[in-house]
Every structure is written in structure tokens, then in C-alpha cells.
Amino acid sequence: MLSFTKTHKLVIAALFTSLGIVLSIVENYxxxxxxxxxxxxxxxxxxxxxxxxxxxFRLALVVVGLRVLLSALLLGTFLASSFFISxxxxxxxxxxxxxxxxxxxxxxxxxxLAGAALHNLGQLAIASLLISSQAxxxxxPLLLLFSLPAGFSTGYLTSKILYLLNxxxxxx
Amino acid sequence: xxxQTGFIKKADLxxxxxxxxxxxxxxxxxFLSRQSNYKIVIANEQGSLYExxxxxxxxxxxxxxTAFAPGGNFVTFNLDPSAGVxxxxxxxxxxxxxxxxxxxxxxxxxxCLPNKIYAQxxxxxxxxxxxxxILH
Numbered sequence: 001m002l003s004f005t006k007t008h009k010l011v012i013a014a015l016f017t018s019l020g021i022v023l024s025i026v027e028n029y030x031x032x033x034x035x036x037x038x039x040x041x042x043x044x045x046x047x048x049x050x051x052x053x054x055x056x057f058r059l060a061l062v063v064v065g066l067r068v069l070l071s072a073l074l075l076g077t078f079l080a081s082s083f084f085i086s087x088x089x090x091x092x093x094x095x096x097x098x099x100x101x102x103x104x105x106x107x108x109x110x111x112x113l114a115g116a117a118l119h120n121l122g123q124l125a126i127a128s129l130l131i132s133s134q135a136x137x138x139x140x141p142l143l144l145l146f147s148l149p150a151g152f153s154t155g156y157l158t159s160k161i162l163y164l165l166n167x168x169x170x171x172x
Numbered sequence: 173x174x175x176q177t178g179f180i181k182k183a184d185l186x187x188x189x190x191x192x193x194x195x196x197x198x199x200x201x202x203f204l205s206r207q208s209n210y211k212i213v214i215a216n217e218q219g220s221l222y223e224x225x226x227x228x229x230x231x232x233x234x235x236x237x238t239a240f241a242p243g244g245n246f247v248t249f250n251l252d253p254s255a256g257v258x259x260x261x262x263x264x265x266x267x268x269x270x271x272x273x274x275x276x277x278x279x280x281x282x283x284c285l286p287n288k289i290y291a292q293x294x295x296x297x298x299x300x301x302x303x304x305x306i307l308h
Binding site: 080081082085104105106107109110113114117127130131132133135136137138139140141142144145147148 | 180181183184186187188191192194195196198199202215216217218219279280281283285286288290292
């Protein structure tokens, strides 16, 4: 079985970051589908979950930070309101998922479901601060409902990718 | 059971049920809202820009109101006595606010996040409600 060196881990973190950026950009083109500000499938969360489960929390934090920063630069939204909303949601979700992963018996699906819901809550909180109003909380029920299929699909996909990655790792 | 297999555990179901319950709880104010009279507030992050109650809207008829944001950006709202308020055009890149359609129930809102401008339906205060009942 292969044990990862620091270089291995950095390369894998870079790959997960690239995956997250590509998924963020792809997802950005489908954001018009739902008339809810900030509602996305959260495909980029796959990269976060992969980093959290395959690497560690520290590298997952690096993956999330770089993913949010680089995709904002590529999409031309750096320091725009969507950048802060996206950062807030991603960080809240990452910290919550790390806590749930280490403190509860939840599987990756449960962690992903909770992460998706908390991602939306974090985004709403930051967006509400930006417009200094609670008007956005009207969307909370819809966003929470939407986080169920979103969290389930990202959790399921991540578990399948992790299974393949671990199989490959064991073979080396 | 391996944490990474992805099979649903009982605890995962509790999370899903918890999210559903939270969503239902958050929807309660909209579900219970039965007010026929309301106030439309158009605002930005600094506060209210324009306010109009539904009675005045009926008297005034349909019209458009444009709220401006820094950098020549704008959001135009359509106010219609029979439908409520919606965003008809906006200078934002994503146009998510245009998809929201008309809102006409407390506490609905339509938000243009890039321009930080929103319209919200709020209940009339007792004073405002009483004023509507005064005959001239």
C-alpha cells in the first residue's frame, strides 16, 4: 500500500483544486435555472469533500481557499458580492463538515447533506450582511429543500470517486 | 460500516429529516400569511428607496420604478395592482432576479444581489392599516 509523501499530497490537493475550479465554472453557467440567488447544485463541493476525506482538513482548507479565489479571478467576480457569498458558504460548510466527520457517526452522505444545507445558510447570512436586510431569508425554505438533492448527489458522487481512489491507492 | 462507501445510515436520515423540518419551519410565516393589504418596499443596502402600500398601488395603476446603483447600474421594477412587483430589467450579469417573477405575499422578496437592490413585501403597521379605513 502506498503511503503519501508531502509532495504526493500537494499534487493531489492541486488536482482537487483544479477539479473544484472546473466544476465551479461549469456550474456558473447553469445558475440561471433557479430564480433563487445563490442556489446551485454545489458540484464544486465534490472537490472539498474529496480533500476532506482523502487528504486532511488543512489541505481541504487550502483546496477551498484556492478554488474560491481562482474561480472568482477566472469568472471576473473577485471582490464582487458573489465572491464574499461564495467564500462564506464554502468556509462555513467546510468547518461544519469537518466537525461532523470527526464527531458524529454520519457517513459521507450525511456529512454532504449537512454541508450543503450549511453552505446555503452561510451564503444567506453573508448575502444578508451585504444588503443589510433579512429579505433574503424568504428563500431559506427553498434553499434548504434544494440542499437535499444537491447534498445527496455530491455525497454519492464523492463516495464513488473515493472508492475508486482508495482502490487505486491500495493497488500501488 | 466503512465511512466512505456512501450507504445511507440511520444518522444520515436524521440529518435529511432535520433539514426538511427546518425548511417547513422557515416556510411557516409565508404559509400563514393571509394579508390582502401589504406594503412594497424597494431598498438597497443603505435603506429604503421607495415604499408603496397595496391600496395606493390600486389607485395609481401599473407603473415602473428604477432603482440605481453605483457605476451606472440599475434595477427596474414593475409594480402592478393585480400581480404585485417584479424585476423587469437589471444591469446585473446573471439576471437571476428576472426569473423570480411577481411577488405579492408577506414576506416574499426579490433580490438583485450584484446591485444590492431588493424589493420586499412587508405587512402594514396597525397605523397604516387604520389609515386605509378612514373615509374622506
